[in-house]
Amino acid sequence: MQYPYVLLHKRMVLLLILTVTLFVILVKLGFWQLARGDEKSQLFEQMQARQAAPALTFSQALDKSQFEDLTAYRLRVKASPVSQQIWLLDNQVYQGQVGYLGFQLMQLDADQPYLMVELGFIAAPHDRRQLPHIDPIVNEVELIGRLYQRQINPLSHKLLAEDGDTVRFQNLNLTEIETAISHPLLAAVLQPDSLPHLSLPHPWQPFPISAQKHWGYAVQWFAMATVFAGLMGWQGVKLLTRNRREAKD
Structure with missing residues (x-):
């Protein structure tokens, strides 16, 4: 009669170890998302302060970029x-449309780094072999706008540029663009408030995931941990009840 209790004990121990391990993992993921949300919230407040400050000169931007x-x-x-x-x-989405984000290289002086200027979003043609046309800037122009640096995705960060009069590329890797053009480049892109010859939209998404989404993910992880713990507890009670019944029989 002792064997069922030994088997029950082993099952209960394994179930308890599994439950505690996965529960701890789920809870840690929830707290990690909370921390990421708080970090994004602080960065958002920092960005608001930067946008309210006077515009930088190019020399000031170069100094800060260090x-x-x-x-x-x-x-x-x-x-x-x-x-x-x-x-x-390539592969940009704006208001449900798939398309491209256009850029052009600009210079202040020949001995200074170039500046990558965003021209705006344009929808992609149905035929991928065709590239959309964007009118370039052709003369000296005064530009004012906000700077941004895209976060590097470790899984996909290569430039992967295609040769041609118009360069199609896959990731906004400014370091690799520097190498491709053999000239220094400011480590940020200028998104101008407006351009004199274009009225394309300029999507503003400094972070791939907002603070609110991180907090939402945290709630999901905590909910999953709660549901999982409840299910495992229910399974434990069922296992204990079944083995007690078998022992009586």
Whole structure:
């Protein structure tokens, strides 16, 4: 009669270890998402303060880029196009449309780094072999807008640029763009408030996931932990009841 109790004991121990292990993992994931949400909330407040501050000069932006991310700082420059070549960032989505984000390289002086300027979003043609046309900046222009640096995705960060009059590329990797053009580049992109010859939309998404989404994910992880603990507890009670019944029989 002792054997069922030994078997029951082993089953209960294994069930308890599994429950505690997975419960701890789920709870830790919830707290991690809470921390990420708090971090994003602080960064959002920092960005608001940056956007309220006076616009930087190009020299000030270069200095700051040596020791901090430039996202949300405002910049005012007079710049001329390096060329009329358009760079198209692939696989962008804006208001449900799939398309490209257009860019153009600009320069202030020949001995200074170039500045990548966002021209805006344009929908993709139905035929992927065709690239949309964006009118480039052709003369010196005064630009004012906000800077941003995209977070690097470790799983997909290569430039993967295609040769051509218009360059289609897959990831906004400014370091690899520097290598491709053989010239230094400011470590941020300028999203101008407006352009004199274009009225394309300029999506603003400094973070892939907002603080609110992180907090929402945290609630989901905590809910999963609660439901899992309840299910495992119910299974434990069923197992204990069944083995007691078998022992009586």
